[in-house]
Amino acid sequence: MAKITYRHPNGTETVVDVPVPNTVMRGAKINNIDGIEAQCGGSAQCGTCHVYIDEANALPLPEMHESEDDVLYGTAAPRRANSRLSCQLPVSEEIDGLVVHLPETQS
C-alpha cells in the first residue's frame, strides 16, 4: 500500500491509498480520478496518462524507457522535464507519499 496524491489543475487534491501491485495510472482509474484516461490500458502507447512529478519529489522512480520517452513527445499538454507516463510507474512502499500533478488535458 502506498499513499499517492493526485493534484488537479485547479489546485484541489485527491489522496488515495493504492494497493501493491498497481501503477500510479491504475491508482487513478480505480478511484475514478478525472484527468487520467489511459486509453491503451497501460502499454505506453497512447500518452493519455501523462502526469508531472512534483518538483520536490525525492522518491526513487524507475528510469524512463525509450518508448515512454517517445510517447511523451506528443502529449496533449506540454511536456516538461518532470513529465512521466503514470502507467510506467509501479506502486511500491518505496514511493509512499508520491505527489503527481494532473495536466490540463490528456487528449
Place this chain on the structure above:
Amino acid sequence: MAAPSVVVIGAGQAGSDTAAALRSQGFGGRITLVGAEGVLPYQRPPLSKQFLAGTRSSTDLALRPASFHTAQDIEFVGQDPAVRLDRAGARVLLASGRSLGYQHLVLALGARPRRLTVPGAGLDGVLTLRTLTDAGRLRDGMRDAGHLLVIGGGFVGLEVAATARAAGLEVTVVEAGARLLARSVSGAMSAHLLAEHRAHGVRVLLSREVTALRGDGAGHVREAELDGGERIAADLVVVGIGALPEVGPAADAGLAVDDGILVDAFLRTSDPAVHAVGDCARFPGPHTGRPVRLESVQNAADQARCVAATLCGNPRPYAALPWFWTEQYGLRLQIAGLGDGHDRVLTVGDPSTGRFSLLCYRGRQLLATESVNQPADHMITRRLMGAGGPLPAPEEAARPGFGFKAFQQAASV
C-alpha cells in the same frame, strides 16, 4: 422531486466509461449501467493478443475492479440485455422483465461480428471473436488445433493469425479483397503487413473466398473449399469479416438508424433524451465532413467523456481525433487520423529497419500517419492535428532526413 437518473445500456468500453465519467465529472444523480454479459466491463483489445496467448487472464482484463461500482455509487446490472425501449414512458425493459425509468438514456450497444453464410458455417470449431466468452472458446480450440483458417484480413483476423502463429499453429488467411486491411490502411501499409505475415510462415490468399466448410462425422470442421475448388485443411476457423452495429432496440423504438444509430455533433439521437456512443453510433465526423461510425477504444472513451460532459451541463461538440493501434508479431502499428481518400503516400524512415511511418496526403493535406514502431511520429501527429497544425507539407516530409521530432521543435519556436 427524484434525483436525475441516467441509464446506460451496454457495458463495454463506451458504456463503462460513460458511467465512470458521469461520476468523475460531478453528476450527482442515479446511474445504472446495464450489460448483456455476465462479467465486469473489460478491455477488448487484449482478447486477440495477450489473452489468447495466455499471458493475461480474464481477471486482468477488467477495466475497473469489482469494488468500483459500489464505491462510485453506480448500479451495475450484468447479464440482462435491454430488449425494448419505451420512449413515451421513458423506460427500458430488460430481458429479465425488469423495467428501468430514465431521464437520460445512453445507448452503448456495441457491435456484433458479421456472420459467415456459406455451407458449413455452423460446424463446431467455426468461431468469431468479440467477447471474452468467444476468446475463451478460441483459446481452448487453439490447444488442440493444427491448422487455423482465418477468414478476413482485418484487424481481428490478422491479430489472431499472429497470435496463433506464435503459438505454433499452421495458419491460412483468406481475404476476399485485393489487400489486407483495405478499409483501414494505405496500400503500402497493407503490403508491409502482408510481407510480415508471410515472413512468419502464414499463408495469405488475397482476392479469394471460402465457398464451403466441411466437417467430420462428429460435426467438427475439418476443411475449407475455396473459389476455384482448392481444398485446405482447417480444424479451427475464425471468421473476422467485419462487425455490424447493434441498433435493434433503437430501430424498434423509431430512432433514426443507418448502419449505426444516427446522432448529432453532441451524440444525441433523434430523441433529445437519448444519446448513443461507441461502436453503435454514427456521428458527423469533424475530420471527414461526412457521417462516420468508428470501432475503436479511442472513439468509445472520448465519446463517453463527451456525453458525460453534456449530461453534466457542459455540452461541447464531439471533435476528438481518431486513432487506432494493432500489434502483430511485436510490430506495433499506430494510426493517427483517417486516411480515407488519400492520393499520395510518403515514407518517413526506412521500412527495412522495422521502424518507419507512412504519411497519407490528399493534395497538400496530411490525413493520417501510419507508424510502425515509431510512437513519437504517431504522438506528434496526434498532437499537431489536435491543435490544428502546423503539419508537414508534402515537399517537407519528402525531404531526405525529415523527422517529426525536429519538425515539432522547429514549429514550436
